[in-house]
Every structure is written in C-alpha cells, then in structure tokens.
Amino acid sequence: MTNDIHSAPKFFGRRKGRTIRKAKSFLLDNFLPRVLLNAEKKTNLADLFTEPKEKYCLEIGFGDGEHLAALSLQHSEIGYIGVEVFKNGVANLLSLMTGIKEGEQIDNAENITLLPERSDNVRIFDDDVRLLFEALPSEAFDKVYLLFPDPWPKSKHAGRRFVNPENLQHLARIIKKGGILQIATDHPIYKRWVLYTLHTNTDFVWTAQTSDDWRNPPADWHETKYQRKAVREGRRPVFFEFKRI
Numbered sequence: 001m002t003n004d005i006h007s008a009p010k011f012f013g014r015r016k017g018r019t020i021r022k023a024k025s026f027l028l029d030n031f032l033p034r035v036l037l038n039a040e041k042k043t044n045l046a047d048l049f050t051e052p053k054e055k056y057c058l059e060i061g062f063g064d065g066e067h068l069a070a071l072s073l074q075h076s077e078i079g080y081i082g083v084e085v086f087k088n089g090v091a092n093l094l095s096l097m098t099g100i101k102e103g104e105q106i107d108n109a110e111n112i113t114l115l116p117e118r119s120d121n122v123r124i125f126d127d128d129v130r131l132l133f134e135a136l137p138s139e140a141f142d143k144v145y146l147l148f149p150d151p152w153p154k155s156k157h158a159g160r161r162f163v164n165p166e167n168l169q170h171l172a173r174i175i176k177k178g179g180i181l182q183i184a185t186d187h188p189i190y191k192r193w194v195l196y197t198l199h200t201n202t203d204f205v206w207t208a209q210t211s212d213d214w215r216n217p218p219a220d221w222h223e224t225k226y227q228r229k230a231v232r233e234g235r236r237p238v239f240f241e242f243k244r245i
C-alpha cells in the first residue's frame with residue numbers, strides 16, 4: 001500500500017464534524033505541524049522525539065484524544081504516536097496538550113507551548129492509519145491501542161471493520177514480539193467479530209485467563225468518550241488484550 005492518491009484505501013467515516021472554532025483551528029494550523037508525522041518516508045521512531053524514549057506506543061483512532069493525552073502525561077518515558085483522521089478530534093487533542101481551549105483568544109503562534117507538566121512525547125498522524133503503516137518500522141511498538149473502533153454492525157458493511165486480516169498483518173509486523181494489541185469495544189457484534197478474527201490469526205494470542213481479564217479495563221486505563229457513551233446507553237464495554245507471539 002502506498003500514499004499514492006490512486007491506490008489510497010477508501011475511508012469510511014467522518015473526517016470533519018461541527019465547525020472547528022477559531023482557537024482550535026489556530027492550533028491545527030500552527031501547532032499541529034510541530035508534532036505532525038510524515039508518512040512519506042520511513043520513520044525511525046527514536047528520531048521523532050527530542051529525548052530518548054524507553055518504548056513506543058501507538059493509538060489508532062484516538063477520537064477526542066482523552067486517553068492519549070492522559071497516558072502521555074503519565075508516562076514521559078514512552079513515545080506515543082496518535083492517529084486520527086477526524087479533524088475535530090485532532091484539534092481536541094492539541095487543545096488538551098497545550099491547554100488552549102475553545103473561545104480563547106490566541107493570535108501568536110509563538111505563544112503556543114505544551115502545558116508545563118507535559119513532556120514532548122506525542123506525535124500525531126492526522127490521516128488514515130493505513131497510509132502510515134508502510135512508513136513504520138518493524139517490531140517497533142510495545143503496545144497498540146484500538147479503542148472502540150467503528151463497529152459497522154451490518155453484515156453488508158463487514159468489509160469496513162478495522163479489525164480484518166489485512167490490518168492485522170500490518171499490526172503484527174509493527175508490534176514487538178511479546179507486545180500487546182489492546183482492543184476495546186462495546187458492540188456485541190464487534191465483540192464476536194474481534195474474537196473470531198483474532199482466533200483465526202496465528203500472530204496473536206488472547207491473554208485472558210478469566211472473565212475478569214476482559215470485563216475490566218487494564219490498570220492504567222483512561223476512559224474514552226465512546227466508552228462513556230456506551231455505558232450511558234447501557235452497553236457493556238469489553239477490553240481484549242492480544243499478545244504478539
């Protein structure tokens with residue numbers, strides 16, 4: 001797969017929602033380029049960060065970025081790559097990283113900095129992660145998070161589900177042996193789909209020993225927007241952890 005526009009995979013979903021207000025759109029124009037990943041060339045993860053990192057994690061489809069913002073604040077020793085194609089979500093993560101909120105007056109790009117308590121350990125790719133896969137090195141990530149991916153529950157849309165053999169092949173290449181693929185979902189059809197698809201995959205093994213292991217979030221968990229929505233609407237999220245073998 002290449003970034004050539006003619007061979008780019010078709011994306012199913014929203015890229016932009018409600019109007020992005022002035023402060024967030026200023027962040028997209030002026031702060032995003034400082035933390036943006038380039039998918040055009042092979043990426044050496046260590047070169048992306050100003051300080052050496054102990055390990056690297058990837059979050060695919062970070063939505064509003066709350067989980068990524070909280071984890072990266074907690075773990076300055078880890079380098080995070082966040083990928084989200086939805087512009088409003090990217091703008092929200094930038095707002096969480098800089099503390100600049102909607103409605104705030106900001107007109108000088110030089111005044112935008114990371115919040116003082118944050119280290120510079122997040123890089124962002126603001127497009128379809130499938131366009132990034134080739135640029136990522138093999139066995140690079142200790143953990144990949146895929147939290148509440150769009151379930152596409154109708155069987156005629158099953159081909160749009162992110163968890164599929166082709167994407168798993170890319171993930172198997174970039175996750176270290178012994179590394180983790182963490183998938184959370186609240187949708188009954190997607191729960192079964194994930195277990196079936198991973199069961200028939202020879203690169204990953206489900207780590208759960210008891211039902212508590214998938215019913216409860218892992219220790220360092222931070223709630224996401226979709227998780228809250230699911231719980232509010234009476235759906236029970238599950239937290240599957242698959243180890244790269």
Ligand SMILES: C[S@@+](CC[C@H](N)C(=O)[O-])C[C@H]1O[C@@H](n2cnc3c(N)ncnc32)[C@H](O)[C@@H]1O
Nearest residue numbers: 061062063084085086128129147148224225226
């Ligand atoms: C249902 S939302 C969940 C968002 C967030 N993880 C949460 O739990 O609140 C799924 C997100 O994945 C993003 N997404 C879907 N396919 C993607 C892809 N191929 N590359 C990057 N982001 C993707 C969508 O834009 C959307 O924001």
